[in-house]
Amino acid sequence: MSLFDHSRATRAHEAFLHHALHGVEQLPSDLASRVIRAWSLTWSNSSFAGFNEIPISPGLDYPLLRHVNDVTRVGLSLRETTARMWDRPADRETLLCILLLHDVDKPMLFERADGALRGTPISTRMPHGVLGALLLAELGFPELVISTVATHATDAPFHGSAQEAFLLHYADMISFDAAALESGGTPFFQRHQPLRGAVSGATSRPPGLPGTARG
Ligand SMILES: [Fe+2]
């Protein structure tokens, strides 16, 4: 049984994504088609008519598409730089798939109701990353792509040890934090700080992001 209605994805969805996703054209055509198919399935099975309407997270006014393209650019750049500095190579094709697909399930985790964003029913039954990983398994992606997407969220029980997973983590964190800063939210960088003014007895701390801000 599939959690995704394959009949909903249209050529119009795929044509938009082909032009919108940075770097997808650098993949071999079979992989590029499957990346676009994955996104078209979660988009067409979501409540969002326009792809640009999907936010990175409830409470942050920053498009998911822009975030994914940010992560892809940063991740590829990190791979180039770190490969010259340390002996920890990452396969470019696998990494590009992971960067492009890490948040593929987000369109199905949020919905707009009465003008506000809230979690969908399936978001209360399936962790972010796991729903996407199930789709990627269905579409025949390599195991490293599936497992890294399944475990990439900041609240996942563990993270993988592959260099591709390591690079995704930092590309995702700096991109998410840039989105939070631009949107007036609190970046991960400044969460869990020591209580400010503790010496004088004050207990205020930076407010956390509302909703499911999990990278
Ligand atoms: Fe994520």
Ligand SMILES: [Fe+2]
């Ligand atoms: Fe992300």
